Amino acid sequence: MIINNNTSLPIEKKIDQLYACIHKMIGEIIFEIDAFTCDALENKTLNFTTKGIYHLYGFLQTNNEQLPWSIILKVIKSDSEEKDDIKHHNYWRREALLFESKLLDHLSGYIQAPNTYLVEEQNDGTIWLWMEQVNGRFAQSKEQFNFIAHRLGMFNAEYLTTKAIPDEAWVCKSWLKSWTTSSRKYAPNPGPYIIQLQDEEIKYIWEWFKELTEEINEKLASLSDLPRVLAHQDLGQKNMILTPNDQLVLIDWQFMSISGIGEDLGKMFGANMSLGIIPTDQYEAYRDSLFYSYIKGMREMGWEGDERLARYGYCISTALRSVWEVPQLCSLAAQLESNPTNSKLQERVYQLKQIINIQIAMDYEAESLRGHNYSL
Known part of the structure; x- marks a missing residue:
């Protein structure tokens, strides 16, 4: 041979x-x-x-x-x-x-x-x-991402309608809490950078972020009140393969968890913004179309619950990705002030600002939903 x-x-x-x-x-x-x-x-x-x-x-x-x-x-x-x-x-x-x-x-x-x-x-x-080996293509368009969100809704809803939640000990039970803890541990310390920054938008982001981190344990705890589903929790573009016969194959199940409804969708939206797959000028359009497609999939599987619960999980899981991205923004913005003509730094700082603005909006929306006490 x-x-x-x-x-x-x-x-x-x-x-x-x-x-x-x-x-x-x-x-x-x-x-x-x-x-x-x-x-x-x-x-x-x-x-x-x-x-x-x-x-x-x-x-x-x-x-x-x-x-x-x-x-x-x-x-x-x-x-x-x-x-x-x-x-x-x-x-x-x-x-x-x-x-x-x-x-x-x-x-x-x-x-x-x-x-x-x-x-x-x-x-x-x-x-x-x-x-x-799975042959297929990666999602590029909004329509393809919506298709995946729709299938994700169907997948999640099965565990609210017909399927039992797995009880194996090695399935993660508090994925987002573990991830945010690790991210805060390894992210840059923003403190030294904030002092030297002149950018007013970043100063506003920093004030919001300080409030978020003060309340992070409470926010994470609130997710445990959501209906529980099986979640993949690593839905970056290259872990989602669309096959020639219109099937969706997910690879890399290392992060599999039992999570609240909407959390997996938040990971998918947030990760693909961070990876630069979702265009910066379409963040709001994707945010809403992905959720609409997700809920449509859940309804088709017979889930009749309050969709605001799923929206809450979606918003919180997206907003809490800021524990990694805000420190990164502060670090890069400080570098940019020292090297203001660096085009790559300019592009990345701009992208991070747009991502964090979405995270801020979704954090405020989650607070509004929680204020109405939809069993949260």
């Missing part, structure tokens, strides 16, 4: 595992592999607990026919003591435990996950996840 291994993985020692995975892919058909290739996939935003993602591919010979095959191999690792905690939002073993549990095998047709062929512990402490 000819193996073109373009990585440091000892893939030559995994031929039996490779054959077992392909059998799960095509069934118990007799086949042979004469050659295959293993490449590392470039990814600039790997999770701290992901050591690498690899693509294995080639052709197999069966019944006088040559067929292509392709497998994704994800290698996960322990990263720090906090990520060894089963309650942490980024508990490093969660995705492996999820695949072993077969919990994702019971997803509806509205949202799918890649097939997993093998979960394999290694002597070096890493875990190898052998899984299906």
Whole structure:
């Protein structure tokens, strides 16, 4: 067998595992592999607990026919003591435990996950996840994002109408609280930057942010009063694949949690603003169309609850992303005042201001909803 291994993985020692995975892919058909290739996939935003993602591919010979095959191999690792905690939002073993549990095998047709062929512990402490390669495209347009939000609403609503919430201990139960705690720990300290800034808009943002952080524990606690659903919680553009037959496949389930309605949508909206996928001049349009599509999906699944509860979860989960972005804005704005002609800094500071203005508006809207006491 000819193996073109373009990585440091000892893939030559995994031929039996490779054959077992392909059998799960095509069934118990007799086949042979004469050659295959293993490449590392470039990814600039790997999770701290992901050591690498690899693509294995080639052709197999069966019944006088040559067929292509392709497998994704994800290698996960322990990263720090906090990520060894089963309650942490980024508990490093969660995705492996999820695949072993077969919990994702019971997803509806509205949202799918890649097939997993093998979960394999290694002597070096890493875990190898052998899984299906999903072919498709990433969302680019508002219509595509609305389609995903609609499917997300259907997915969430199933756990309010027909499906039981998973009770496995390794499913995160307070994702947003864990994430905000970690983000505040690792974000830049805005204090030294605020003193030197002359920008009045940022000073206003800072005053709002101080009030937000004073009330953050109360805001997080209020989310526990929302109806609970299964959530993905990592809906950046490249984790959502639209297949040629109009299916939605979500990959990278490391953050899976039990969350309040609307929270997953807030992560999707906020993350794709931060990543620059949603155009700056369309933030408000996306904010409203995504929620409309989400609620439409929930209604189609028979959920008859008060949509203001979902709106509250959506608003709070978006607004609390500011615990990372406001410190980042202050740091970059200070750099910009020292280097005012830097166009990249100008663009990023402008983008962050627009994102945070949306976060402020959604925080105020959440406070208004809470003031009406819709069971919050």
